[in-house]
Amino acid sequence: MTNLKEMACQIRQDIIEMLAAAKSGHPGGSLSAADIVAVLYFSEMRIDPENPSWPDRDRFVLSKGHAAPVLYAALAEKGFFPREELLKLRQTGHFLQGHPDMKKVPGVDMSTGSLGQGISAAAGMALAGKIDNKSYRVYCLLGDGEVAEGLVWEAAMAAAQYKLDNLLVILDNNGLQIDGPNKEVMNSEPLADKWRAFGWNVLETDGHDTGGLNASMEVAKNLRGKPTIILAKTVKGKGVSFMENQAGWHGNAPSSEQADIALKELRGVKA
């Protein structure tokens, strides 16, 4: 059984290394989601790195596709492809695209990057599971700025209509988007009331507490008849103190000096 905290820390280090190598990409929202993704890939999901397109596998859709580094790091750590590949992120001709590409990257279940579309596709996958009487579950990670997309709510409504209790959405509630705090750019609160009003079960947890995330996911599995969302309170840039809670670190890669400082700090956490 993997130590989830350590795995999340390893994933954070991978993120920093890949972004520094690529010299572009999105650190803030990748780091905020590291614990969530670690719990999904190393505890929660039934998947097989030897057989990425296993029909009965659980699925994960990174609706906030700009956080591709966190997904790629988890997939590499899980063994879907060699870790060395991570350092070629975003390079011409390499399979690790800037945003997830299901046709190019083993283990990626849906191509995303245009915000709002992932949850809609995830709900479709869950519906397919219902139609086929399959037991697989579909997981989807949503951004808190992303919920301004109308399509998110179109998908939310339909998932409740079709009673997609095999769909679990996790909201990376880091409070920030590109142009600033969600509250200033486009206030989405009260989130819990909104999702409840759309017919969803709502759970709330600390998105950096792997135990709490695990427990919420267990609870969600036993909630029948409705889709569930976990509102996971997170810190954007989590783990790298100079990136934490800074909108400016949404889409800028660290320089190699900044990456060194960040890696030192992350390795310190692990020790």
Place this chain on the structure above:
Amino acid sequence: MTERIDWENIKKIAMRDAYGQTLVQLGGQNKDIVVLDADLSKSTKTADFAKVFPERFFNMGIAEQNLMGFSAGLAAAGKVPFASTFAVFATGRAFEQIRNSIAYPKLNVKIAATHAGISVGEDGASHQAIEDLALMRALPNMTVLAPADAEETRQVIKAAAAYKGPVYIRMGRLAVPVLFDQSYKFEIGKANVRREGKDVAIIANGLMVAEALKAAEILNSQGIEATVVNCASVKPLDENTIIAVSQQTGAVVTAEEHNIIGGLGSAVAEVLSENYPVPLCRVGIKDTFGESGRPEELLVKYGLTAAEIVKVAQKVIKKKNCKISA
């Protein structure tokens, strides 16, 4: 005209930088101008306007469909909205809102999109609009403009603001060579013959105009004289100029940072096949999606270079004299 440009030392400015500055200038002159963005104001440079005129800037959040709907309503109430986001999301996500709420009622909305084309680079195919010109060109009432440099962008933005009706403006992300000075005058519906030659006409827009000019210099050294036409006004298209340069040269190459289907190449082919058929070859993205990579590497990989234009020009010139046989 055998202009030689000092490509090594030429000044480069991103079209979006020129856009932000021009918006601020226009905002001071016209109180009806309002600017809307969808959480990309720092990238599209509408943040420049937001800083000076915060009361006339509206961030719609990440909701492009709503961005277009609000803009339509504002225009219907007499405002001159500039709606900005990346070209993929502006024309793709909000296509039907543009169609039914802006183009059909011919509302005075300026859709000013940045990050068009494969030169977006590292973000990859999901963010590289290669079909935006095709989508916008197919809409009745829509004017479609794709400037080549910062100066032309300034003039395009001013022309769009002065024109009454929907306009789509396509801008890139990269800093690109400054080809025009203030003596240049852009007009909607007019193409600009930048260089004249008798052997082949290269009709280009966007960042491919610079490549076309480089290609003409290379061809010149091989004894081939090329006309270069900058065609920022994709719709309405300057049919007279396109027909005239085809008559003068007898062979045409189009060059654009867009799918070869549906953009400038298609528009030129449509005009020529109906009016004055000559051999024509299109340089552009060959009906494929892009990928992540450094912009300069991608432009080479996808054949959006002066070298490619030269190759294609040589090919199309060879076709001049062969009669089509049944």
